[in-house]
Amino acid sequence: MSPNGASFGIRNMKFNRYAGGTGRILFLILLFLALLLPAEDLSAMTRKIQGPVNIESDFLDYRKDEDTYFARGNVIIRFTDGVLEADRVSLNKATNEALAEGHVVLKSGGDILQGDTLRFNIETKSGATENGRIFMVRNNVYLKGARIEKEGEAHYRIFDGKVTTCDGEIPEWSISGKEMAVTIDGYGTVKHGKFNVLDQPIFYTPYLIFPVKTTRQSGLLMPTLAYSRDKHGVDVEVPFFWEISKNLDATFYQRYMSKRGFKEGVEFRYMISPDTYGTFYADYLNDTKDIRETSGSIKRDWHSDQQRGSFYFNSQTTFSPGFYLRTDINKVSDNWYFKDFSSQNYYKSNYSTDPMQRFRKVSFDADKALNSLDSTVRMVKDEELYNITALARYTDDFRSPSNDETLQKYPEISLYTVRRPLLKTPLYGMVNGTYDYFYRSEGQKGHLYDVQPVVTLPVRLGRYARFVPEFSVQQTIWDRNDHDEENSSEGTHQGDRQVYRMEANLNTEFSRIYSVGWKLFDKLRHVIKPELTYAYIPDPHQDDAPDYVQRIDETNGLTYALTNTLTARMKGEDGTTTYREILRFKVFQTYEIDKVEHYYHEVGQPEDEHFQDLNMELNLDPCSFLSFSARNRLNVNNGEWWKTDYDLVVRDQRGDSAHLQYRYTEDLVKEINLRVNAKLTRDLDALFTIKRNEQDGKDVEKSVLIKYHRQCWSVDVGFADEGDDQRFLLSVSLYGIGN
Secondary structure, X not given: OOOOOOOEEEEEEEOOEEOOOXXXXXXXXXXXXXXXXXXXXXXXXXXXXOEEEEEEOOEEEEEOOOOEEEEEEEEEEEEOOEEEEEEEEEEEOOOOEEEEEEEEEEEEOOEEEEEEEEEEEOOOOEEEXXXXXXXXXXXXXXXXXXXXXXXXXXXXXXXXXXXXXXOOOOOOEEXXXXXXXXXXXXXXXXXXXXXXXXXXXXXXXXXXXXXXXXXXXXXXXXXXXXXXXXXXXXXXXXXXXXXXXXXXXXXXXXEEEOXXXXXXXXXXEEEEEOOEEEEEEEEEEEEOOOEEEEEOOEEEEEOOOEEEEEEEEEEEEEEEOOXXXXXXXXXEOOOOHHHHOOOOOHHHHOEOOOOOOOOOOEOOOOOOOOOEEEEEEEEEEEOOOEEEEEEEEEEEEOOOOOOOOOOEEEEEEEEEEOOEEOOOOOOEEEEEEXXXXXXXXXXXXXXXXXXXXXXEOOEEEOOOEEEEEEEEEEEEEEEEOOOOHHHOOOOOOEEEEEEEEEEEEEEEOEEEEEEOOOOOOOEEEEEEEEEEEEEEEOOXXXXXXXXXXXXXXXXEEEEEEEEEEEEEEEEOOOOOEEEEEEEEEEEEXXXXXXXXXXXXXXXXXXXXXXXXXXXXXXXXXXXXXEEEEEEEEEEOOOOEEEEEEEEEEEEOOOOOEEEEEEEEEOOOEEEEEEEEEEEOXXXXXXXEEEEEEOOOOEEEEEEEEEEEEOOOEEEEEEEEEOOOOXXXXXXXXXXXXXX
């Protein structure tokens, strides 16, 4: 046991020659050699040792008059987290001064310290090395200097020093200076510094600060620099990150736009437990830009000093497994917010559909095409046999000059049960029920009660078919509490509706496995699944229902479908077996036995016809380099495709990729989108984006970004034309240091 309580162990020790001393001296020298390396961090040259120590040397000696111990000749000291190598290592017992000389190499955790000599105090953890070099593996930083002094656990002072993240003897860029101070997981400073390219000085700076961070730390984050010709002018944003505590942090955003003014934002993030966390964000701008604009039914004639901003709160609080409160609140000051800031905003940067991203949960793509914005608060109780959810939803409609007529839902309480056997019969049943209160300042509003019991009877028809009849009754009751004279005649204030549903599904499945022995696949499984579904809903008699009641169409139709799938079995080089659905093709259509009028009629959808649209869905995914999907609808009565959507993605092993997208809906949408990422050379990439509205004959967006990247730096040059604005981008990144 060492004096500071650290434990150590000796596994073996090799000597070619031993001079002087006794067994007690041997024990002491092992003790102090074990203390030579403890309590120093990897980035601080040494680390506290916990566990066995293995010491090898050619010669070991103790000089009593100097109270000093010596290990000489190919000294190698191995410990739990690293290795120290030197020609000679000595330790003065009285001063605790240790000295390693000759080809000194300290390796720990992947970081490497090299020098001619290494002198340090094992108590104060400070010391110095001559002609030293340090490599910090966590962010690939190289430090070298004529003299490196270590002050404390993770602070260095370097004289006639140089720092870079480039590999090689002659780095492509470096920062050098007469005196440098570096704090690991903090910042570095340079006095009388020079920025060098291939070791040739390019410019001089009397003082420079740069980040040397490997973990979450308070400090400045990378700025954003851009120029917008029409919307913002010179655009600079500098974020500052503040680690308040282990479970709480904040980021402050300072953004200057020469045509609009200063926009200030703040984000707070907290995590109490893996299931309880949240993010709050808000920003404010006193907009000084004069704007006159009309878009659809909304218009603006703004002069300076428009007070603008946004607010966002996303959180989850878990009380017990399956019982939690989730909020997703989004508010902006005006209908033009995302149109003005579509190129860069907090919401666009934090948009994600990945549920594992706790702090990137913005659920909408915040660009200028956004027509509405929802805010929700829900409390959920999720049990094995049922789910109860209480919900409040508020919607901002950006297409309307006023939100007074927009229907809001608060609260909604819903109950869903799991389909279960009914007593000891072959029947299965479940019950769904909801209560809603719909509110708006102008228009119909009130209560809505809805309950729907469902009964099914699954039946196997031998080995090849399955028949599932289903019957349900949906009871809807409304109670309006608006007193607007204009709306009083548009439906009864109190009433109800019964909807009877009967469905029956008959399906079967045929499959066959083919041994193909191809390079990519060794076997293919082909499945053909035909199915028939009959649905009957008599006239619900809902003409007097308020406009906030969802209409249900009268139905008496037969839907037939055919699905083909191909699943491949693949074997990897390591012998593992994986499966991939390489093809899925489904065709389905409904035949209305009785001609009915659809309440919610889509443009292009057949009216008063027996045969409804022929729908086709195709997914083709044969390998990681190619995927294709199609969603088409054909009006069989006039022979016209009134809705067609295609997506094609092509990739290669180099990293080239292309994504072509086509969207068409008759009289509404006709657009082509293309995104190409081309690796022109090993170091040069080009990214092209084209979005074109064929309906109006206009280019929505055209952009190009050229990226030149090396092992330790990159340059991005870009231009974007979005129709109503043009933006220029220039970004230089020094990897491991900043942008």
